[in-house]
Amino acid sequence: MHSATLSPAARDRSMAVLGSGHELDVLVIGGGVTGAGCALDAVTRGLSVGLVEARDWASGTSSRSSKLIHGGLRYLEMLDFGLVREALRERGLLVQRLAPHLVRPVPFLYPLRHRGWERLYAGAGVLLYDAMSLSSGNSRGVPAHRHLSRRGALQACPSLRPDALTGALQYYDAQVDDARLVTFLVRTAAQHGAHPVSRAQVVGFLRDGARVVGARVHDLETDRVYEVRARQVINATGVWTDDTQALIGADGHFQVRASKGIHLVVPRDRIRSETGLILRTEKSVLFVIPWGRHWLIGTTDTDWDLSKAHPAATSGDIDYLLEHVNAVLATPLTRDDVEGVYAGLRPLVSGESALTAKLSREHSVATPAPGLVVVAGGKYTTYRVMARDAVDQAVRGLGGGLPASCTDRLPLLGADGYVARWNQRQGLAQQHGMSVERMEHLLRRYGTLVDEVLELLRDDPTLAEPMEGAEDYLRVEVLYAVTAEGARHLEDVLTRRTHISIETFDRGLQAARSAAALMAEPLGWTAEQVEREVAHYTARVRAERAAHEQPDDESADAARSEAPEVVPAAALPA
Template identity: 55%
Template structure:
C-alpha cells in the first residue's frame, strides 16, 4: 500500500473517474454514497476486495452524524439488559480489533465507574453484567485488549472521582471501554481506502439515481458543489450509506422501497477538566437516557439527550433547554455546581434509528438488531441503523449483500487491514521524548499528536522541516500545532475553513465562542497551503463567523423549531441543491 494524501488534485481525479464511467468507459464496480463512518468503511472494504470504488459525500467527510457522537468505542452494556449477547459480542470484538490492530493510535482505553447505591442487589446486578461483558470480550482470540472489571469501595470511588456526591454511594463497579475522535476515524478511513485504490470526492451531491429500462439502478447523476458542474456516472453496484438521509437518497431512485430511518437528537457539553475533579469516566442512567462524563483531553464531555428530531437534518442544534437539561442532571450528582459560564462548547447530532421492517417490495437481510441491509431496486443497496463501533461489520455486510454470490469469491479482509498511522505507532511513541526536547513540546501535546496521527507524525515533521514556524502551537488554540492545519490542507482533503475548524481540528467546541479567536490564524495557514486568494480568505472568514454566531444564538432558544430558524439564517459554504440534508 502506498500512503496517498487526499488533495484537491485527488478529488479532481475522482470526479474524472466518475465522468469517465458515464461517458463510454467501464462502469465502476462500486459507487458509495455517504462519507460518514459507514460509507468510509464501505469504501475501504470494497477497495480491499479489489473492486474499483469511488466514494462521494455531499458535504465534508464525517459532516453528518459521524462528527457528533459520544466519542465512545464500546460493546453496549445496555444490550445485555435485552439479552442480546450476539450484538454485544460483535461490538466487543470490533472494539478489540480497533484497539489492538486496526487503529491503536486513534482508539484510547478509558476506565468508567458505575456508582452503586444498594450494597446487595445493585452490586450483584451490575457486577454480573460487566462480568458477562468481560467474558464476551474474552471470546476474541489473542491477548485481552482491556483489563477486566473491578469492584471499588466507597473510599476508592471517592479517590477516583472526588467530585461525585457520595452520600448514598456504597461503592462502584469499574469497567473499561474506549474513546475515539470520531471525525478523525472517518478521515483516516477515507485516506486508507484511497491508499488502497478507492477514489474520493467530498462536496459532491447525488441528485438522481439512474436506472435502465428494466428498472435496475446503473449509476447516478451528481453535482460538484464546488463548481456547479453535473456528472453522470455508471456503477455496477451503488451502496447508500447516508444515515439519517437514507430515505431521501433512496427516493432519488424514484422508489418508495427501502428502509425506514428516523432521527433522534443527542447533545453534549464540553467543560474544562479542572471544573470536575475525577480521573475516570462516569456512567449513570437518567429517566430518559444515559449520562456520561468522559475525560477528553483537557475537557470533560458530558451527555447525552435522546429526543425526536423533526427539523432540517443538515444542521441539528442544541437549544437552551437541552443545555439546561444536561447541566441539571450533571449538577444533581456533582459536589460542584456547573453553570453556563463553565460550558466551553457544545454540539448536537442526529442518531439514525432504524424502524422495524422494510417497505413493501424490498429485498432485505436483517443482519443485526442494530443494522439492516436492503435493496429497494436491483443494483442499489441500502444500509441503515448501526453504531460507530461496528462500522466495519456494517461495511462488510453491505458489500457482501451488494455482491451476492460473488462475495464468496471476494471475501472481506478489513479485519486485518491497519488504518494509516497504526503501523509504527509504538516506535513513534518511543521518539516522543526526543521530539519534546527538540521542539519544546509538552507531554500533553505529544500525547495529543500520537492519538491523532500515530506514525503519520513523521509527515508533520516533514512539514516542519520545510517551514519551522509549523512547529508552533496556534496562538489562540494552543492544543493544536500550525503543522496540523497545514497537514489537513494538503493531505486530509480539507476544502473550507469550517472543515478545518470543525473536523480536522475540534476548535469549534474546544475553545470559547466557537474558536473565533483562532480563526484568523487558521485561515492564514490555509491561504498559504491551499493557495487561497485574499477574496477567498475574506469569504471563508465571513461564512465561518456567521455560522459560529448563528449557532451561539440558536443555543439561546428554548425549542428546536425556533433554534433552527435562527441557525438557518446562515447558509452553507456549499449548499445542497436537491433535498434537505
C-alpha cells in the same frame, strides 16, 4: 514513502476518474464512517471503487457522537447479547490492531446508590460484559472491571458528592476521535486505489430499465454535474437514507428515524476525577467522558424531524444534562462552565417503539432495486461489520466469486508501527524541540503519519507555533488538514480535523482568521475568499449560540438555519 493524501489535486484526479464514463464496480454514496468503511472493504477485495460525500467527510453523525467505541452495557438489559458481543469484538480489533493511534481504553465509574442488591445486579452485568469481550473471538484490549468502596470511589473521583453513592464499579471501554477515524478510513481506501470526492452531491440515479447503473453527481466546488457509472451503488447516507431513496422512488424496505443527541464540553479542571462517569437517567444513560483537557457530557435521546444538516441543541437540552450531572457533583456545573455544545443525529431503523431510546441499534441491508444496496442503522462501533455486510450484498449483485472481507486484518494508515513510535516519543520530542506532551498529542492524532507532519516543520519552522486562540493545536496541523486530509473550508478544519470549535470558550473565533490564512495558499483562495470563509464561520457560531438559548426544537432549528451553508447544496428534483 508517503501515504495517500486527500489533497486538492488528488480530489481533482478522483473526480476526473468518476466522471470519465468508465464503469466502476462500486459507487458508495455517503462519507460517514459506514460509507468510508464500505469503500475500504470494497477496494480491498479487488473492486474499482468511487466514494462521494455531499459535504465534508464525517460532517453528519460521524463527527457528533459520544466518541466512544463500546459494546453498549445498556443493551445487556435488553438481552441483545448478539449486538453486545459483536460490538465488543470490534472494540478489541480497533484498540489492538486496526486503529490504536485513534482508539484507546478509557475508564468509567458507575456509582452505586443502594447497598447489597445493586452491587450484585450491576456487578453481574459488568462481569458478563467483560466475559463476553473475552469470548468474542478477540482479546479484550482493555483492563478488567473492579469493585470500589465509597472511599475508593471518592479517591478516584473527588468531585462526587459523598451522599450520592454507597460504592462504585469501575470498568473500561474505549474512546475514539470519531471524525479523524473517518478521515483515516477514507485515506486508507484511497491508498488501496479508491477514488474519494467530498462536496460532491448525488442528485439523481442512472437507470437502465429497472436497474440502477450509477448516479448523477453534482460537484459543488465547480458547479458541474457528472454521470458516474457503476455496476453496484451502495447508499450509506445514514439519517439521509430516505431522502436518497426518494431520488429513485424505490421503497427502501425500512425507514430511518433520526434521534437527536447533544453533548456539552467543559474544561477538565471543573471536575476533579481520574476516571469517566456513567450515570443512569430516567430515559437512558449519561456519560462524563475524559477528552484531553476537557470533559464530554452526554447524551440526550429525543426524536428529531427538522433539519438533518444542522441539528440544534436547545436551552432545555443543555439544562437537562447539567441537571443530571449536577445530581452527583459536589460543586455543580453552570452554563458559564460550558465551552462547547454539539448535537448529532443517530440513524435508527424504525421499529414499533414510540421512544427512540428503545429502538435497536442493529443495522439493516436491503436491495430495493437491482444494482442498488442500502445499509442503515447500526452504531459507530460496528461500522466495519455494517460495511462488510453491505459489500457482501453488492458482491452478490456482481455475480459473486470475489474474496471475502479482509478489513478485520487491515490496520488503517498510521497504525502500523504505532507502538514503537509511541515508545520513541521522548526522543522524537527532543529531536524536534517540543515537549513530550505535544508529541503525544501529535501521535494520538496522526499515529506513524506524524512523520509527514513533522516533515512540514523542517521546511517552515514557524508552523511549529501554537494556533492563536487554540494553543492545543499547532499551525502545521491546519496546513496538513488541507494538503493531506481533504479539508476544503474553514469549518472543516475547526470542527472536524481539529475540535477547536468545541474546545474553546469563543468556539474558535480567535483562531479562525489565522487558520484561514494558512489554508489560503494550498487552496488558491483570494483575500476575498479568506474574508468570506471567516464571515461564514462567524455566522455559524452566532447562529449556534442563538439556538442554544431557544426553548424548543423548532425555534432552535430556525435560529441555527440563519447561518447559510458555506457551499449550498444542489437543488434536487421535486
